[in-house]
Structures are given as structure tokens and as C-alpha cells.
Amino acid sequence: MNKSIVPLNELVNQFAKLPGIGVKTAQRLAYSILEQPPENAKAFADALINAKEKIHFCKICGALTDSETCYVCDDMLRDRSTICVVEEPRDIYVFEKTREYNGLYHVLHGVISPLDNVGPEKLKIKELMARLGDGTVKEIIMATNPTVEGEATASYISRLVKPMNIKVTRLAYGIPVGSDLEYADEYTLTRAIRGRNEI
Amino acid sequence: MNKSIVPLNELVNQFAKLPGIGVKTAQRLAYSILEQPPENAKAFADALINAKEKIHFCKICGALTDSETCYVCDDMLRDRSTICVVEEPRDIYVFEKTREYNGLYHVLHGVISPLDNVGPEKLKIKELMARLGDGTVKEIIMATNPTVEGEATASYISRLVKPMNIKVTRLAYGIPVGSDLEYADEYTLTRAIRGRNEI
Numbered sequence: 001m002n003k004s005i006v007p008l009n010e011l012v013n014q015f016a017k018l019p020g021i022g023v024k025t026a027q028r029l030a031y032s033i034l035e036q037p038p039e040n041a042k043a044f045a046d047a048l049i050n051a052k053e054k055i056h057f058c059k060i061c062g063a064l065t066d067s068e069t070c071y072v073c074d075d076m077l078r079d080r081s082t083i084c085v086v087e088e089p090r091d092i093y094v095f096e097k098t099r100e101y102n103g104l105y106h107v108l109h110g111v112i113s114p115l116d117n118v119g120p121e122k123l124k125i126k127e128l129m130a131r132l133g134d135g136t137v138k139e140i141i142m143a144t145n146p147t148v149e150g151e152a153t154a155s156y157i158s159r160l161v162k163p164m165n166i167k168v169t170r171l172a173y174g175i176p177v178g179s180d181l182e183y184a185d186e187y188t189l190t191r192a193i194r195g196r197n198e199i
Numbered sequence: 200m201n202k203s204i205v206p207l208n209e210l211v212n213q214f215a216k217l218p219g220i221g222v223k224t225a226q227r228l229a230y231s232i233l234e235q236p237p238e239n240a241k242a243f244a245d246a247l248i249n250a251k252e253k254i255h256f257c258k259i260c261g262a263l264t265d266s267e268t269c270y271v272c273d274d275m276l277r278d279r280s281t282i283c284v285v286e287e288p289r290d291i292y293v294f295e296k297t298r299e300y301n302g303l304y305h306v307l308h309g310v311i312s313p314l315d316n317v318g319p320e321k322l323k324i325k326e327l328m329a330r331l332g333d334g335t336v337k338e339i340i341m342a343t344n345p346t347v348e349g350e351a352t353a354s355y356i357s358r359l360v361k362p363m364n365i366k367v368t369r370l371a372y373g374i375p376v377g378s379d380l381e382y383a384d385e386y387t388l389t390r391a392i393r394g395r396n397e398i
Contacts, residue, residue, distance in 0.1 A: 005270075008254055008265075010249065011246045018231055028218060029220075034288075038252075042251075051207055051233060052240035089233075090230045
């Protein structure tokens, strides 16, 4: 750290808080900001504030959106009989990139994890159940991560949904176990969607 | 990109502009901002604006500072008979980390590079000459990068300074040729300072 340049250290610290960014990289990023014209720093700052202010969760599925509902829920051409259940909003992006899936989504905003004190009541499971009431939905694809917590969450929801005569499927194990959906490439994920099995 | 979430795309684009950050990493960083409380995004934005507003160049040596002069120039315990000439402000940080060097600095803010249309008049060479007038400075260490442009700049300044009876030295080739000072580790740089040669 530069001992006396407080605003520089402040900026380095902010970059270093980001996931996967160490102190040395944070310094390079901070210096790169200082080398650019002030408008660029302003635009970056505005983008941060704007993103945080304008983006919230879709009131239907919990995806990120800057309107009341997200573009998937709004799209009348999507297949409304299938809901793909994911852990986090960012997982939707990976599915959309495959162009394989044409149904709707539901974001749990977490997984059941007793060690972290996250029980089913903290996830958007009630909201999912509410969407199943009118009989439109025929299939739920459980696309939680292939981790212990993701599996447990998938089983839990499967047990709740099955009595409603809705098919519950799980992504095929094309995804390497113990990994994270965020890092799956389109091809692996395409195969996982095609090979999904009822649970 | 998420087709319709403009503020998210905006933020991803801003991250992707940073050196060494690709689109996929930019997305991860943008999502990590959205997952944090709004105060964090605000603090980050403030740090960007603040750094850009408060940090400018030391009016003596051209280093980064948030006062009129930098902490090296202000430090009366530093050896005022030696000036280390570097290309960019960030290079000073690498020198300071070695704790080997106790003199002053001068930042050129670039190197002579005819291909990029940068002649000597665009660098802070006049300012360096002005610091040499009163006879305090006995040695100039040329610490430009060991690239073609860095070498040319070192020779150019050496030719200007030698008639003034000031010793001009160059960092020893401990530094891998063709590399960049920014990536040198403290040990290599310590050896380079100790083995410096007159040019």
C-alpha cells in the first residue's frame, strides 16, 4: 500500500473486496482508473449506483430486472408449463445462453444449508408453490447446483411438488459434481438439459 | 449479456474495460456488486470519484499524491542527492517496497516512442532538468523499463545530464529484458538497485 495516499488505498481496498481480485490486481485496476480521464471514473461510479438502484428482483420469478417483472416472465412466447428452479439470478444467464430452454424460471435465492442456518423458510419456496396452484405448470426442472446442499434442496422441493401431480426433473449429470453452475459452458449445460431425469 | 437489463449490462461493460478483466469475470464482479448491500456499491462509487478528484501529481516529482507534494518529496530524511527516474507513478510503489532506496523520484509520465508520436518534449524532462540546477543532486538512477523505448529514453536523458557533472546510472539487468517494472518482485529489484552501473 502507498502509505500516505488515502484515496488510492481506499480504491485499492474496494477492488480487493471483489471476488477473485487480490491486492496486486486491485492495485493495477486502481492505477488504471487514475490513468483514465475523470469522465470514465464518473461513468463507472454511476454504473455502480445505477445498477444497485434500478435492478431488483422480478416479483414473479425472483430474477434480476429493472422493470416490475423480468423479460422472461413478460415474454408470451415462452413455454409456461415448465419452470426451471435455480439458486441464484446469475444462473438464469447461463441457461439463456444455451438457447435450449424455452420455459420460465424461479430463483430460490439460496439453498437449504443447516450449517449456515438457512432453512427452507428462508428460500423463495412459498413463492414457487404459489405459482403452481392454477395447473398451468406441468414440469419443474430442479437446476440447483450439484452440491450436497443443492441436492438436498432439490429433494426437498421434489417432495413438496410431487403430490400436486407435477413432474419434477433434475438436470443430468453432465455438470461436474461439486462444481458451480456459474462455470458450466453452454455445451455441457445443453447436454444436461437434454438428459434431465425425473426424481 | 442479459438482453434487457440495461443497468446490469452497463456495469458489466465498465468492469470489462479494466485491464485483464474479460466479459465473464466482469459479469461475476457485477453480480457480486448486486448481491451486496447498497452501501457497498455506494462506497465503491465514492472511492472511484474520490480517488479521481483528490489524487493528482506531486508538483515536484510527478508522483501521485493527495497533497501539493508527495510524501517522498516531503520527507526530510530522504537522501536529496539521488533521483530515481521512472516512467509511471506506479513504479515508485515497487521501489518503495524494496526498502533499498532512500533517495527521491522523478516520474517522466511516459517514454520516448516515435511510433506513438511521443517525443522528449511530451515527457517531464524539462521538470527533471530544473531540479538539477542547484547542485544538490549528485546521481540520477535511470529506472525506465528495460524495453527499447525505456533504453532510448535513458540514453537521451543521460546525454543531457552528463555535461552537468552528475553521475547517471542505470538499474542492473536483474530485471528480465522486455518485461515491465510493475511485475518485478522485491528481491529482483533489490539486486537491480545494488548492481546499478554508470552509463
